[in-house]
Amino acid sequence: MQAAQQIINSGKPFVVDIDLSKFFDRIHHDRLIARMGQKIADKRVLRLIGLLLRSGVMINGVVNPSKEGAMQGSPLSPLLSNIVLDELDQELEKHGLEFCRLADDCNLLVKSKKAAERVMETISRFIEKTLKLQVNQDKSRVALSDKVKLLGFTVVNGTIAIEHKAQQTAMAKVKVLTPRGTYKTLDTTLKEIN
Numbered sequence: 001m002q003a004a005q006q007i008i009n010s011g012k013p014f015v016v017d018i019d020l021s022k023f024f025d026r027i028h029h030d031r032l033i034a035r036m037g038q039k040i041a042d043k044r045v046l047r048l049i050g051l052l053l054r055s056g057v058m059i060n061g062v063v064n065p066s067k068e069g070a071m072q073g074s075p076l077s078p079l080l081s082n083i084v085l086d087e088l089d090q091e092l093e094k095h096g097l098e099f100c101r102l103a104d105d106c107n108l109l110v111k112s113k114k115a116a117e118r119v120m121e122t123i124s125r126f127i128e129k130t131l132k133l134q135v136n137q138d139k140s141r142v143a144l145s146d147k148v149k150l151l152g153f154t155v156v157n158g159t160i161a162i163e164h165k166a167q168q169t170a171m172a173k174v175k176v177l178t179p180r181g182t183y184k185t186l187d188t189t190l191k192e193i194n
Contacts, residue, residue, distance in 0.1 A: 001153045004150060013109075016140075019135070019136040019139035021139075023081065024072040026069060026134060031084075084133075085104065097119065102151060117142055153166075
């Protein structure tokens with residue numbers, strides 16, 4: 001968020017917020033393994049990752065093998081998403097674009113709305129044609145930085161702020177943890193909240 005804040009404060013207030021539709025469900029196995037094979041010489045590691053990717057899911061007691069996609073929520077997921085999207089990072093850098101990305105959340109920052117719309121079109125085409133992923137057109141958008149969130153935060157008037165919906169969720173949790181008329185000490189209550 002601090003990197004995004006610096007870029008926005010340097011004069012790039014427009015955000016191209018790209019949402020990848022069902023990212024972890026659509027990772028192309030052969031493409032991922034081939035990409036990893038460029039850096040990893042040990043074929044046993046590649047085979048093990050291939051087995052993990054193709055291990056499948058159990059539905060009603062029956063294992064269905066996976067032809068694409070990766071397990072979400074495992075320790076391997078962020079690493080695999082970064083390997084898949086490293087090519088996107090390189091493409092963005094090649095075009096001199098400034099961006100912030102964590103796993104499949106990606107925001108590109110530019111100076112004008114017209115530039116943002118052009119970048120949205122170009123990068124969406126690259127993602128779909130080259131990376132074989134799908135951009136969710138309904139959730140992707142171009143907007144000023146104060147209208148776009150990244151990981152529950154936004155940049156408003158040059159300052160990092162918690163996004164309104166995330167703040168409401170946090171406040172609701174605090175309210176549940178601090179009921180009126182409680183017998184708990186302040187220290188105990190603060191520990192529970194934290």
